[in-house]
Amino acid sequence: MDFAFVSGNPALDLAGTVGSRGDAPVDALNGPADLERWVAACDGLPDRVTADPALFASALALREAVYRLALDRVRGRPFDPGSLETVNGAAAEPVPAVRLGDAGVRVSGDLAAALSQIARSAIAVLADPHAQLKECGRTGCTRIYLDRSRGARRTWCGMAECGNRVKAAAYRARRRAGGPR
Numbered sequence: 402m403d404f405a406f407v408s409g410n411p412a413l414d415l416a417g418t419v420g421s422r423g424d425a426p427v428d429a430l431n432g433p434a435d436l437e438r439w440v441a442a443c444d445g446l447p448d449r450v451t452a453d454p455a456l457f458a459s460a461l462a463l464r465e466a467v468y469r470l471a472l473d474r475v476r477g478r479p480f481d482p483g484s485l486e487t488v489n490g491a492a493a494e495p496v497p498a499v500r501l502g503d504a505g506v507r508v509s510g511d512l513a514a515a516l517s518q519i520a521r522s523a524i525a526v527l528a529d530p531h532a533q534l535k536e537c538g539r540t541g542c543t544r545i546y547l548d549r550s551r552g553a554r555r556t557w558c559g560m561a562e563c564g565n566r567v568k569a570a571a572y573r574a575r576r577r578a579g580g581p582r
Contacts, residue, residue, distance in 0.1 A: 404429060404439050407558050409547030411443050412523030413534075415460075416468035417558070422543035430464075433457040440515050447497050450512040463491050463516055467523045471545040474527055475534050491520035539563040 408414045418429040418439065430436050433452035441448045452460070466487035473480050494517035497510030510518075526532050526547060533548040537558040544558035 404442050405544075405558075405562065406443065407546060407562075408544060409549060410522055410526045411445060412467045412519050412526065413471060413545055413547060414443065415439070415464045415519055416471060417544040417546075418464060419468070420544070421541050422468075424541050430457075430461065436460050436512075440512065445508060446515045446518060447508050447510045450510075450515055452512050456512045456516075459491070460512070460516055462487055463520060467519075468545070470523065470527055471534055472536070475536050475545060480527075488520050488523050491516050492524055493517070494520075496521065537563050 404414075405417065406414045408417050420427040420429070430439060433454065433456075436452045436457055437450055440446050440450050466481075466484035469481045469484040470488060473484075494513050495510075496517050497508045497514040500507045500509070526534070533553040534545055535548050535553075535555065537544045537546065538556040539558075542558060542563050544563075546555070546558045548555040
């Protein structure tokens with residue numbers, strides 16, 4: 402399974418590894434190996450980590466806490482205290498090491514360090530009063546994303562999947578109704 406990194410923030414992308422939360426949730430992280438692949442694919446995180454069952458459970462707890470806090474922010478509610486505790490606890494751990502060399506930047510560390518970096522990323526975006534967090538406008542998609550578009554007019558988490566689906570459905574509806582093509 403390929404992972405989608407369309408949320409504009411690693412923590413929001415981690416939260417987005419569960420799709421269609423409202424209807425029929427689809428979890429892209431079904432085991433430690435999936436988490437290892439997700440971390441390796443995510444920019445700014447170590448490219449090789451090992452996930453044991455305990456760290457995998459910690460990652461899933463962090464993912465759900467980030468999602469609840471982001472949803473609280475989008476809906477203008479006070480933050481869930483338990484989720485705050487989870488994110489703040491993960492952020493207090495050591496972060497990955499970053500080294501600059503002729504070949505570019507190398508990020509190294511274990512999974513706990515990667516989770517700490519993700520938690521810090523969540524804190525940064527959730528604490529930013531100017532960050533435009535939105536929930537995807539496609540029915541059934543529950544991904545929360547950071548809208549950096551001009552005028553904050555972005556509607557979907559990503560054009561490749563959700564935007565194209567909505568536009569294709571609108572086109573088919575217009576054709577059935579005999580409207581403009």
